[in-house]
Amino acid sequence: DTEVTQTPKHLVMGMTNKKSLKCEQHMGHRAMYWYKQKAKKPPELMFVYSYEKLSINESVPSRFSPECPNSSLLNLHLHALQPEDSALYLCASSQDPGAGYGYTFGSGTRLTVV
Amino acid sequence: GQSLEQPSEVTAVEGAIVQINCTYQTSGFYGLSWYQQHDGGAPTFLSYNALDGLEETGRFSSFLSRSDSYGYLLLQELQMKDSASYFCAVRDRDSWGKLQFGAGTQVVVTP
Numbered sequence: 001d002t003e004v005t006q007t008p009k010h011l012v013m014g015m016t017n018k019k020s021l022k023c024e025q026h027m028g029h030r031a032m033y034w035y036k037q038k039a040k041k042p043p044e045l046m047f048v049y050s051y052e053k054l055s056i057n058e059s060v061p062s063r064f065s066p067e068c069p070n071s072s073l074l075n076l077h078l079h080a081l082q083p084e085d086s087a088l089y090l091c092a093s094s095q096d097p098g099a100g101y102g103y104t105f106g107s108g109t110r111l112t113v114v
Numbered sequence: 115g116q117s118l119e120q121p122s123e124v125t126a127v128e129g130a131i132v133q134i135n136c137t138y139q140t141s142g143f144y145g146l147s148w149y150q151q152h153d154g155g156a157p158t159f160l161s162y163n164a165l166d167g168l169e170e171t172g173r174f175s176s177f178l179s180r181s182d183s184y185g186y187l188l189l190q191e192l193q194m195k196d197s198a199s200y201f202c203a204v205r206d207r208d209s210w211g212k213l214q215f216g217a218g219t220q221v222v223v224t225p
Binding site: 042044099101 | 144145147149155156158159201212215
């Protein structure tokens with residue numbers, strides 16, 4: 001299995017809702033990442049998990065809460081989002097947490113906040 | 115901090131060769147990688163250069179000159195399916211775990 005699987009593919013949520021994005025990989029990668037991507041823009045790093053521990057939080061608002069239940073799973077819990085949080089949320093993984101290359105990305109969850 | 119510059123758009127015909135340049139500024143360079151992203155799709159890893167020189171993978175090649183803080187991605191024998199955005203990305207030696215992406219180059223391949 002050489003894929004990163006993200007669910008759901010599309011999500012529409014209200015500003016008072018709570019939802020979760022899920023990401024799964026079975027490549028034995030030891031690092032997992034959440035990125036946010038706006039249209040026509042590059043991916044922006046949100047969180048890095050290394051060996052199931054949060055190692056980087058890029059000053060992301062607390063309405064985004066990551067969780068890594070085990071080495072294969074990564075969740076992003078969403079609460080009280082704003083319309084400007086609408087974007088494509090990408091999960092990625094890599095074998096070496098520090099290498100900076102060879103990332104495998106999922107197809108993303110396209111989030112719309114209404 | 116890190117910054118990367120790459121052209122916003124390149125247009126070429128099928129069968130042509132396209133070179134996408136990327137210049138970077140980092141406090142401690144670690145490596146330059148390239149990703150391809152089709153509209154609505156996931157970024158896909160293409161290549162990585164940590165040392166000076168040319169890396170070839172099929173129709174795609176990537177080059178790095180550390181002394182010039184410069185690299186490029188070369189797309190040969192262009193095909194319609196190569197129409198996509200291409201991002202260069204650097205990992206700074208002092209930014210463990212952080213991959214910084216350039217703004218992306220939209221490659222448009224015409225018949």
